[in-house]
Amino acid sequence: MDPLKRLLKLIKDNDVEEIDFRFTDMDGNLKHMTYDVAIIDSDIMTKGLMIDGSSSRGGKAINESDMTLMPDPTTAQVDPFLSVPTLTIICNIFEPVTGERYNRDPRGIAEKAETYLRSTGLADTVYVGPEPEFFVFDGVKYQADPYNTGFKLVSAEQPINGNKASEGGNLGHRIQTTAGYMSTPPQDSSQEMRSEMSAHIRSMGVTVEKHHHEVAPAQHEISIKYNTLVRSADDVQILKYCVRNVAERYGKTATFMPKPVIGVNGSGMHVHMSLWNGDKPIFAGDEYAGLSESCLYYIGGIIKHANALNAFTNPSTNSYKRLVPGYEAPVLLAYSARNRSAACRIPFGSNPKAKRVEVRFPDPAANPYLAFAAIQMAGLDGILNKIDPGPAIDKDLYELPLCEKAKIPTVCGSLSEALDSLNNDRAFLKVGGVFDDDFIDSYINLKMEEVTLLKTTPHPVEFPMYYSV
Numbered sequence: 460m461d462p463l464k465r466l467l468k469l470i471k472d473n474d475v476e477e478i479d480f481r482f483t484d485m486d487g488n489l490k491h492m493t494y495d496v497a498i499i500d501s502d503i504m505t506k507g508l509m510i511d512g513s514s515s516r517g518g519k520a521i522n523e524s525d526m527t528l529m530p531d532p533t534t535a536q537v538d539p540f541l542s543v544p545t546l547t548i549i550c551n552i553f554e555p556v557t558g559e560r561y562n563r564d565p566r567g568i569a570e571k572a573e574t575y576l577r578s579t580g581l582a583d584t585v586y587v588g589p590e591p592e593f594f595v596f597d598g599v600k601y602q603a604d605p606y607n608t609g610f611k612l613v614s615a616e617q618p619i620n621g622n623k624a625s626e627g628g629n630l631g632h633r634i635q636t637t638a639g640y641m642s643t644p645p646q647d648s649s650q651e652m653r654s655e656m657s658a659h660i661r662s663m664g665v666t667v668e669k670h671h672h673e674v675a676p677a678q679h680e681i682s683i684k685y686n687t688l689v690r691s692a693d694d695v696q697i698l699k700y701c702v703r704n705v706a707e708r709y710g711k712t713a714t715f716m717p718k719p720v721i722g723v724n725g726s727g728m729h730v731h732m733s734l735w736n737g738d739k740p741i742f743a744g745d746e747y748a749g750l751s752e753s754c755l756y757y758i759g760g761i762i763k764h765a766n767a768l769n770a771f772t773n774p775s776t777n778s779y780k781r782l783v784p785g786y787e788a789p790v791l792l793a794y795s796a797r798n799r800s801a802a803c804r805i806p807f808g809s810n811p812k813a814k815r816v817e818v819r820f821p822d823p824a825a826n827p828y829l830a831f832a833a834i835q836m837a838g839l840d841g842i843l844n845k846i847d848p849g850p851a852i853d854k855d856l857y858e859l860p861l862c863e864k865a866k867i868p869t870v871c872g873s874l875s876e877a878l879d880s881l882n883n884d885r886a887f888l889k890v891g892g893v894f895d896d897d898f899i900d901s902y903i904n905l906k907m908e909e910v911t912l913l914k915t916t917p918h919p920v921e922f923p924m925y926y927s928v
Contacts, residue, residue, distance in 0.1 A: 462532035463504065469546055470496060473537050477545045480508065480528055481696075482552060483565050485517030485905060487774070487826030489696050492528075493545070504530055507553065517563060517905045526561055527553040534693060536663040540704045547663075549693055563898050565828035569689045572832035575891030581734065581753070581842055582741050587831050588685035588731035588815070589695055591823040594677050594720070595649060595706050595713045609919045612719060614677040616648055634676040647672040652709050653679055659701040665694045674787070675723035685731060688835060692827035695728075699823075715823035717773070718780035725781030725788060728823040730772075730834060731806070732757075733815040743811030747851050748796035750805060750814060758803050758816055759848035760841020761834060762792045762868070764887055765802065765820070766880035769871040771833040772821035774906060776874045776913045781822060784857065789819040792868040793852040800856040802870065803848075820870050829902075833888060840887040875910045878903050 469475065478499055481491040492510070494503075512518040512526035534549035552564035560567040577583050601610035616634050634646050644650050649672070657667040666684035673680050681702065683694050699715060706713035718725035734741040734757070744751025761768070773782060782788050787799065794803035794816075804817040816838075821830055840846070856867070871877040882903055888894035 462535075466504070466532045466535045466546075466548075469535055469537065473544050473546070475537070475544045475546045477541075477543055479538060479545050479547045480530060480550050481547055482528060482550045483696060483826065483828060484515040485563060485565060485826070485829075485902060487565070487824070487829070488516075489700060490515060491547075496546075504532060507550075509555065510552075512552070512561070517901055525555050527555045529553050534664075536697075539659045539662050539701075540708075549696075562895055563901060565826050566689065566692070568893060568898070569692055569828040569832045571891070571893040572835050573688050575893050576734075576835065576839065578891060579839060579843065581839065582736050584735045585688050585835050586685040586731075586733050586735065586815075587688050587691035588683070589691060589827065589831075590680060590682045590727075590729040590731075591695060591698060591715065592673050592678060592680045592726035592728065593702060593713055593715045593823060594675070594726065595652070595679060595711050596677055597711055599712050599714075603916065608917065616646075616676040634672075640672065640674045642672050649679060652705060652711070653681065656702050656705040657681060659705055660698050663697045663701065665697050673724065673726075675720065678724065678726065685733075688831050689828070692831055695823075695827040717775065717778045717822040717824050719777075721780075726823055727781070727788065727819065728821045728825060730818045730821050730831065731815045732818065732834065732838065740812050740814055742816070743814040748805045749808075749811070753842050754814065754816065755848055756841040756845055757838035758794050758841065759846030760837045760839065760844075760887070761803060761816070761818060762794070762848050763841065763846050764837035764884060765792050765868070766871050766877060767884040767888075768830075768833050768837055769820070769877035770874075770881035770902070770906070771829045772818075772825050773870070773877065774826065774830075774874070775822075775824040776909055778822050778824055779871065779873050782820065782870050782872070789856075790869050791856045791864065792870065793856060794848055795851050795853050798853055798856070801852065832893060836888050836890065836893060840890070873910075874906060875914075878906055878910070 475496050477493050478496055479491050479493045481489055484490055507527040507529040510526050510528045512524045528550045530548045530550050536547050538545045538547050551566055552561040554561055576585055596612050596614045598613040602608060634642060653670045657670055660667050668682045668684050670681040681698060683698060686694055702713045715726065742751055742754035743749065746752055746755055782790050784790055789800060789802040792802045795801040796805040798804060802820050804819055806815065806817055808814060818834055871880060881899065885899050
């Protein structure tokens with residue numbers, strides 16, 4: 460059905476009263492403004508509406524702030540949370556004077572990445588399957604004032620509640636520190652909540668594959684079916700929106716912060732990728748683990764540029780509290796079949812159509828449009844320049860002798876290091892005009908503000924360490 464006709468049908472069938480226009484800023488935050496449906500006409504849908512681009516972090520200066528928000532009618536979905544019937548539409552951002560895509564629009568960068576892929580002749584489609592993990596707490600308190608800094612996280616699943624007095628009695632069934640993976644109710648206390656999250660995600664047009672409890676207490680995963688690059692990034696934004704709102708309805712709070720709790724596994728967002736030409740899977744072949752030579756080169760590109768990729772795939776200072784040895788985070792840049800300790804894993808699949816690369820170091824703080832586009836650009840650079848990833852390592856990387864481990868490159872140890880790597884290794888991102896220097900420079904400057912704030916703020920743990928020194 461024609462997208463505009465489908466849009467009109469959705470409005471009529473659901474008695475829509477308002478239309479919510481949404482876009483994603485440089486940080487990956489979903490932004491929106493809501494219009495009464497009565498004033499929506501063909502001009503708005505075909506020519507767009509004006510917004511102040513300077514009010515979003517990383518946007519243009521105030522003297523050049525006018526931007527055009529252009530609705531993509533193919534993304535229209537009914538919002539399942541609002542009492543006033545509301546239709547949501549994801550938008551692209553354009554320069555109003557030139558009519559060109561705004562170079563700092565993350566969704567525009569992702570679309571350019573897809574266009575560049577087709578221009579190479581290597582493939583016509585990249586499929587991306589993300590697996591976002593998240594925590595759901597019963598409550599959170601935090602403060603970062605000069606004379607009062609700290610946080611408190613509360614969850615009934617925490618093992619610390621094992622002897623806590625509860626109304627009706629303490630029924631036990633606590634999840635121990637690293638024992639929550641795929642646990643069942645009553646230990647998994649959020650089965651019904653995740654099912655409701657999944658139902659709302661599906662209602663907004665996203666196909667949910669599975670959900671389960673993750674390793675840490677109060678930690679969860681909802682995996683969604685692979686989609687094309689831009690659509691998969693759209694899907695992640697919808698998933699985050701639904702997860703947060705369902706948790707809120709349950710009187711709880713959901714976070715995609717990679718490492719909110721010390722001593723337990725952090726939240727990752729494993730990213731599965733495969734290239735296709737029509738109905739031909741480009742990553743299937745007769746090399747290692749049934750991969751093609753092109754796939755191995757794709758992995759080579761990801762490993763070569765991984766430190767620059769970290770700036771997009773792990774874009775928070777908190778990300779690097781997850782990327783430490785000992786909690787399943789893949790810090791060593793190697794590849795392997797089925798080995799979850801490798802940064803790039805080749806999931807088992809006997810069907811050639813299942814051949815794909817699982818990039819395991821990204822986390823859900825990432826702006827999905829930027830992360831997916833950057834990973835693809837690194838992989839394509841690997842294919843075009845025949846970057847050899849070296850031999851696969853099928854050993855448990857966590858248990859390697861130090862002499863062997865020292866020879867394997869690692870992900871960055873901090874956001875500052877990742878931003879330096881991006882600054883020095885950016886050429887592969889600019890090929891085909893996908894990223895440009897203006898965007899990369901503005902992104903680095905934006906993220907360096909976070910680095911500086913953390914660096915100059917005393918940390919609560921420093922008080923027991925140093926207060927009496």
